[in-house]
Every structure is written in C-alpha cells, then in structure tokens.
Amino acid sequence: MRIKKLEELSQKYNNSCIIISGDPNVYYFTNYKGAGSIIYCDGVATLLAPLLEENRAREISGLDVKIYYPSNIANGILVGSLSDILPKLITKNTVALDINWSTVNVYRLLSSKYNLIDISKDISEMRSIKDDEELEKIKKAGEITSEAMKVSMEKILEGEITEKQLSGIIDYTMKASGAEDYAFPSIVAAGKNSSFPHHIPTDKKILENDNVVVDIGAKFDGYCFDSTRTFNVKGEVRKIYEIVLEAQLEAIDAVTSGVNASEIDKTARKVIEKYGYGRYFVHSTGHGVGIEVHESPYISFNSNDVLKKNMVITVEPGIYIKDKFGVRIEDTLIVTNGKPEVLETAYKLL
Structure with a gap:
C-alpha cells in the first residue's frame, strides 16, 4: 500500500485532512477495487465503503474500514450517504481533495464547511511515476x-x-x-x-x-x-x-x-x-x-x-x-x- 504518500501529502499542506475518491485513486493507495473513499486525518487512514462492499473492503484494504448505508439496519454502520458521513470524520479546518474525482454533492458540502485545497495535480503526478x-x-x-x-x-x-x-x-x-x-x-x-x-x-x-x-x-x-x-x-x-x-x-x-x-x-x-x-x-x-x-x-x-x-x-x-x-x-x-x-x-x- 502507498498510504505513506498520503502522510507526506498531509504534511505538505499543513497537516490537513485528505480525502481520496475515485476507483483508480482508491486502488492506487489500497489495492482495493470497489466503491469507496479514503479519509486521512491525524495520521490515520480510514476507508469508507458502502455496505455491499464490506467483506472485500475489510479483506483487501488493510485499513480501518467504516461502512455506510442510507438507513440504519445494523449496529456499527454509519447512516447516510458519503456526503453525510465525511463531516463526522474530518478533524481539521482544511481539507485537501482531489477535485477531479469528487462528486458535486461532496464538493458543495466540503466547500461550504472547510477550506479546500485541490490536490488533483499532486495525485496525478504521484501516479504517473511507477514503482x-x-x-x-x-x-x-x-x-x-x-x-x-x-x-x-x-x-x-x-x-x-x-x-x-x-x-x-x-x-x-x-x-x-x-x-x-x-x-x-x-x-x-x-x-x-x-x-x-x-x-x-x-x-x-x-x-x-x-x-x-x-x-x-x-x-x-x-x-x-x-x-x-x-x-x-x-x-x-x-x-x-x-x-x-x-x-x-x-x-x-x-x-x-x-x-x-x-x-x-x-x-x-x-x-x-x-x-x-x-x-x-x-x-x-x-x-x-x-x-x-x-x-x-x-x-x-x-x-x-x-x-x-x-x-x-x-x-x-x-x-x-x-x-x-x-x-x-x-x-x-x-x-x-x-x-x-x-x-x-x-x-x-x-
């Protein structure tokens, strides 16, 4: 996994929280192929995944995994959509976001509550050089x-x-x-x-x-x-x-x-x-x-x-x-x- 790169990116932008979305980006950092987003705050990387992907997310990602679903059907599941869940996990006033892979709803929500930094170029350049x-x-x-x-x-x-x-x-x-x-x-x-x-x-x-x-x-x-x-x-x-x-x-x-x-x-x-x-x-x-x-x-x-x-x-x-x-x-x-x-x-x- 390349989670350490998110730590370096967070430090570059004054220890801001980082949100990574988009299947190719999530796979790059976790080897997990499926719907979901990564939130990196205070040195901890969390994979947010919908309920239907729970088993694969937990087996493959190696991260702390939090599952969300529109309604409350079981204990331990976050209720709501991704845009509902993200604010509950953000601990900073500044959020670094790959805007190229953000949905309109998530972008609107985050831009109304936090100082946003676009890291789409950082992520693109990071992925362009292969190990x-x-x-x-x-x-x-x-x-x-x-x-x-x-x-x-x-x-x-x-x-x-x-x-x-x-x-x-x-x-x-x-x-x-x-x-x-x-x-x-x-x-x-x-x-x-x-x-x-x-x-x-x-x-x-x-x-x-x-x-x-x-x-x-x-x-x-x-x-x-x-x-x-x-x-x-x-x-x-x-x-x-x-x-x-x-x-x-x-x-x-x-x-x-x-x-x-x-x-x-x-x-x-x-x-x-x-x-x-x-x-x-x-x-x-x-x-x-x-x-x-x-x-x-x-x-x-x-x-x-x-x-x-x-x-x-x-x-x-x-x-x-x-x-x-x-x-x-x-x-x-x-x-x-x-x-x-x-x-x-x-x-x-x-």
Whole structure:
C-alpha cells in the first residue's frame, strides 16, 4: 500500500485532512477495487465503503474500514450517504481533495464547511511515476496483449472473419492468457473503417485487400496496456504506413527523462507535416498508461508535462483519410534517463 504518500501529502499542506475518491485513486493507495473513499486525518487512514462492499473492503484494504448505508439496519454502520458521513470524520479546518474525482454533492458540502485545497495535480503526478511493482504489472499486461496481437495477425491472414468476430477472439485470448479484463474495448477497423480512430467493430468482413488497424490492450492486476498495429499494408497504404512509422520512430528516439512531453508530439507531427499530411493527424501523439489507460503525462502539443524516469507512456501517431483508410502505430514504453524501454507487441514491418 502507498498510504505513506498520503502522510507526506498531509504534511505538505499543513497537516490537513485528505480525502481520496475515485476507483483508480482508491486502488492506487489500497489495492482495493470497489466503491469507496479514503479519509486521512491525524495520521490515520480510514476507508469508507458502502455496505455491499464490506467483506472485500475489510479483506483487501488493510485499513480501518467504516461502512455506510442510507438507513440504519445494523449496529456499527454509519447512516447516510458519503456526503453525510465525511463531516463526522474530518478533524481539521482544511481539507485537501482531489477535485477531479469528487462528486458535486461532496464538493458543495466540503466547500461550504472547510477550506479546500485541490490536490488533483499532486495525485496525478504521484501516479504517473511507477514503482517496480507497477512496472512489472504493466509489462505482464504487455505480454498478454502481445499474445492477442499475434493471434489477430494470424486470423487476418487466414481470412473469412469480420471485425466483430476478430475483436471477440482478441478479448477471449487476453482473458485466456491471464488478463482480468481489457483496458478498453478492442478496436478492429478494416478498409475505410480504419479512417475512424475510435471505430467500433462491425459485421464488416475483412477483405483480402483491406488494411486493418488493431488497437488493443490487456488489463492485469489493475494495470493497463495499449498497443496498435496496422496490418496488410499495400499500395497507397504502404506509403502512408512508412510515413507514420518514421514519425513514430523519431518520436520514440526523442523520449527521455527531462524532455517536455510537448516535444515528443512536435517531433512526430513535424515528420507527418513534412510529407503534407499534417491535417490528417487528428489526435495527440500519446498519453500516460497505468491504472487507467489514459492518464498523466499527456503527450500533446499543448502539454505542460515533463517526462520523468519510470513514467509509462504511449507514442501513437496516425494518418486518417476519410472514405479511404487510416494508419496508426502505437507502442507503450517506459521512460528512462537514456533511451526508453519499448514494450513491443508485434513487428512493425509486415
């Protein structure tokens, strides 16, 4: 558990009480996956959980657990909603809160009674730098994703399969290989459908001449992975593929601790613009990966983030030409003080 980090954060803000909400944040600090909030006051961390999560909360969190329920049905249960319960446990005039994960009701209540400090940036930065345990889980998620990516490539080569069928096989492969879930709904986009970056798989049959964008990621023990490959690149698609690959490789080469995240985006974008396809690169170059598949740092042209050792990010430039096709190539990588560690799932030259 990382509760000690809350102690350090409390001290940073004059020993204020800290409230942590949001499933990803609660999991980060406790390994407990479920509804609830953490309140840290006077050196004591308490997990507040609804009645239906009582058994799991007590078994997993390792914290003092207090259970709440809307009505009084048993002794020892706090009566009311979370916003009703929190004031009974706060012992300070100042409360530090991750506002990004606060409900409107909780925010209104706390702002009317206490001096509020927004610690959303602190929590985001804390989670963005992974420890060894987190890195191992992400690597394992990558190994599982790699298995599914290889299966998808084989199925495309075999033919006679639809986008929806292939996405189902991918999801099954990840689960069968040890994933607890997929990090996001698997994307399989063939032919013209590949021009939509977040295409939802359909019953379209993948034809022999269709290029296929496969964007997938496994989730292992709470941690995500993200990888994209474009398969069956021929003709005009090959030309665009080579441009995207050049942009991706140059951007990866620029990744190191101390570099502004915006520079990575600019590096990829500059290559694509050089070939006259700048307006077809319609999203940022990447994002952080961890408990959430999209988290800090953000690899975009207007990002203020600075890369640090043990951040995990994606680099994923793409070109999308409406009514024709799209190409995206994405790797997840670990930032180091030198060249990044690239966690590849499949060969990029096919």
